[in-house]
Amino acid sequence: MLHGAVKLAYAFLLAIAASVSFVVLWDRDGEIVLGANASVFVPEEDHEVAPMQVVQRVEEFASRERVAVARLVLDFREPFSAQHLYLATPSPHSAEAAWLTQGYPAFSGQMTTSVHPISEAASLDARGYYYVFGSAAAGERLLAELGELGLRGSMSRPLSPRELINDLRSTPIPEIVLAAILAAVAFIGVGVLLGARGYAVQRLHGRSYLRILGGDLRGLAGFWAGAAVIEAVMVLAFLAWYNGWAWISLYAVVAGILAAGCTAVAVAAHALALTLALGRRLPAALKGELPTKTAALGAYLIRVPVLLISLSLLATVVTAGEDISDRYDHERLYQRAGTATYIYLKGISGEAASADMAARVGGWLREADRDGQVLLAARAGMQDQDGNGSPDHEVMFVNDTFLDHQAVVDPRGGRYQGVSGSDPGTIRVIIPESLAGRARAIADDAVKQVTVGHPEQARAAGLTWHATLARKGQSVFGYGSAPGLRGINDQDNSMIDDPVLVVLPNGSIAMPVENYMAYATQGQLIFRNPDDVRAGIDKHGLHTYVAGIQPIREVFAQEKRALAGYLSLNLIAFWFAVCALVVTAVGICMIYVRKNSQLIFVRHISGWRFTATHRVLLAAESALAATLAGWVPFRVGQENMYLDALTVRGIPLPYPRTELTIGDIASGIALAALTAGVMLLVLHRFHRQIAREGASSA
Structure with a gap:
């Protein structure tokens, strides 16, 4: 008879398949338009293309190919939480046509999606994303048809296995699946080994390995089917409440594929564990003896990877928890920023188009800077005299308006102010007292970074600079600007400790227009008032280039919610990993006491500790x-x-040195203590059982 642990493992994997499928679609619903067979991205045009011409061609294409085509446009005011689909359908009775009246069937609701007829896109820039519903091959044909109009781009299949795996690598979902599978494999291994005596009896009756395995699987089939039906009913009830069964067919496909994969892994683990259980000679097997060396090796082959996964997950949980705590501490700074707003620029390909965009958008941003409408808060790594990045200090390129809104004081306590009407070719470099001995070298290097790639512009502008000192121990609010200097995208970088401030006069001629556009793209050039953005776009005709705006406090709130979800997923994965640790501890102890039960009993009655x-x-x-x-x-x-070693050889560091935090050390010690503690508890229980019942019944 099958052990309950084996049945539990198979049911557990079905639940994992259902849960992970939900998480996958929830994650993808915020990134792509679900249900699309193909995605066509058009970032470039050979010449100016009339939007109305594109609309007409897409309508003709949808009707001819019998597919639906949706043009995706992010909402201007809320680009991270709202989007618009401009839809062309093959007929008024198609499934997609119902979206025009009933709304888009969002799976998660994390994005508000409005659906419009594609004719309403006649005034919009034709470049962007087009989603094709009905045929992946139609995506290639749409790309070719748009190419005839002068639009250039690429096609992908957003829900293909390759694309999904690629996109999900940056999420904790692979760790959840791996930890859950390892836990289930450990459950199955322990369950099968616990039934070793029963399998020996079947061998005594002349049953072969394949007949025994087949009998197990037949016994599992009814249980598996019942568990699948129960879980399916529970999932349907949940999805009916959650989203009214939106994309239920897509969910069923993903869940079915995952369930089949997980079940295949379970069957393979079952077969391998059965091979171990039948590996002993029949007399020994009838006594319940196990192939201890092989079984112990198998248990540790699961246990060691689970430990490493657990350590990685625990470190991530600690880091994310600290980050959330920091974000709550800094929330007041974003509220105090008021209407300060990021702008989002559209991606443009092609040298000529990019140069035109840089000139027009960069020129507008420089004008806005000159008028005091923007805050410059651009961050970069500091280079020391040997050309190596320092992990202790950062450089911030700021403007006079930034200094007017941030309190930075000199060693005597006097506050630095923005200088209205200052010489546009003069740069101030404010250096922390702790770096006073290297002030000149630091200032010279920082100023060179201002015009990197454009040294002739600096010479033509007659660029000059002077360095001053700031009191050490000051922290500056960076308005959320963080280009990923430490390689940690989800770490709060709101505050910068003791930065080197390179203060550019508002509208400085020292900074190329390309830099203005680059800083805006990276969220390092912030408008104080969103009305100034809208007025500038209308004045300069920049609707083609500016995708949207969003207050920085809203972005901060969304990042905090996203991080909370990320933390939750890692906690789930860590819980599965801990389950696997417990099960492997039980398995190892079981194998150990089965082999050494008599010795343990003798030592116990002899008074051994x-x-x-x-x-x-x-x-x-x-x-x-x-x-x-x-x-x-x-x-x-x-x-x-x-x-x-790189420093000794004079090679610039590719990234700053890693700092070992208390959280890193504590997470390793905590997991080691948890691992050892679980093993001690399990071993102590087996020890007491042997002492109580005697070696013969152990």
């Missing part, structure tokens, strides 16, 4: 725990040694 009785197993687990506790410091030290 618990630690002495189990010294071999405890020594192995102690070594594993010590390795786990020291793994992160070891990896950080190894990485910093590599960076030190």
Whole structure:
């Protein structure tokens, strides 16, 4: 008879398939238009194309190919939470045509989607995303048809397995699936090994390996089908409440593929565990003896990867938790920023088109800077005298308006102010007291970064600079600007400690228009008032280039919500990993006591201490725990040694040195303690059972 742990593992994997499918579609619903067979991205045009001409061609294409085509446009005021679909359908009775009256069937609701006839896009720039519903091959034909009009782009299949795997790599979903599968494999292995005596009896009756495995799978089939039906009913009830069964067919396909994959892994693990259980000679197997060396090796082959996954997940959880805490602490700064607004620019391909965009958009941004409408808060790594980036200080390129809104004081306590009407060719470099000895070299290097790639412009402008000092220990609010200097995209970088401030006069001629546009693209050029953005777009005719605007406090709130979801997913993955750790601990202890039950009993009645009785197993687990506790410091030290070697050779550092935080050390120690503690508890329970019942019943 099958052990309950085996049945539980199969049902558990079905639940994982259902849950992960929901998370996958929830994640994709915020990134793409669900249900599309193809996505055509058009960033470039050979010549100016009339939007009305494109609309007519798309309508003809949809009717001829019997597919629906949706033109995606992000909302101007809320580009991260609202979008518009301009729809061309093959007939008024198609499934997609119903969206025009009934609305788009959003899976998650994290994006508000408005649906319009494609004729309403006749005044919009033709470049952007087009989604094709009905045929992936039609996507290639649409791309070719748009190419005839002078539009250039590429086609992808957003829901193909390759695209999905690629897109989901940056999420915790792969870790959730891997941790859950390892936990299930451990459950199955333990369950099958616990039934070793029963399998030996079947062998005694002449049943072969394949007949025994087939009998197990037949016994599981009814249970599996029942569990699948129960879970399907629960999922349908939940989805009916959550989104009215939106995209239920797509969900069913994803869940079916995942369930089939997970079940295949479970069957393979079942077959392998059964091979181990039948590996003993029949007399030994009838006594319940196990192939201890092979079984223990298999258990540790699961346990060690699970430990490393758990350590990675725990470190991520700690980092994300600290980040959320920091964001709550900094929330008041974003509220105080009021209507300060990011702008989002459209991507443009082609040298001529990019140059035209830089001239028009960059020129407008410089004019807005000259009028005091924008805050410049651009961050970069500081270079030391050997050309190596310093992890302790950052450079911030700011304007006079920034200084008017941020309190930065000199060593005597006097506040630096923006200088109205200052010489546009003069740059102030404000350096922390702690770097006073290198002030000149730092200032010279920082000023060179202002016109990087445009040195002739600096010479023509007669660029000059002077350096002053700032009191050490000051923190500056960076308005959320963070170009990923540390390689951590989800880390709060609101405050910058002791930065080197390169203060450019408003509208400085020292900074090329390309830099203005680049800073705006990176969220480092912030408008104080959204009305100024709209007025500038209308005045200069920039609707083609500006995709949208959003207050920085709204972006901050959305990032905080996204981080909370990210933390939740990692906590789920960590919980699965802990389950796998517990199960492998049970399996290892079970294998150990099955082999050594008589020796354990003899040592117990002879008065041996618990630690002495189990010294071999405890020594192995102690070594594993010590390795786990020291793994992160070891990896950080190894990485910093590599960076030190680069410094000795005079090679600029590709990234700053990694700092070992208390959280990193604590997470390793905590996981090592958890691992050792679980093993001790399980081993102590088996030890008491042997002591109570005697070696014969152990």
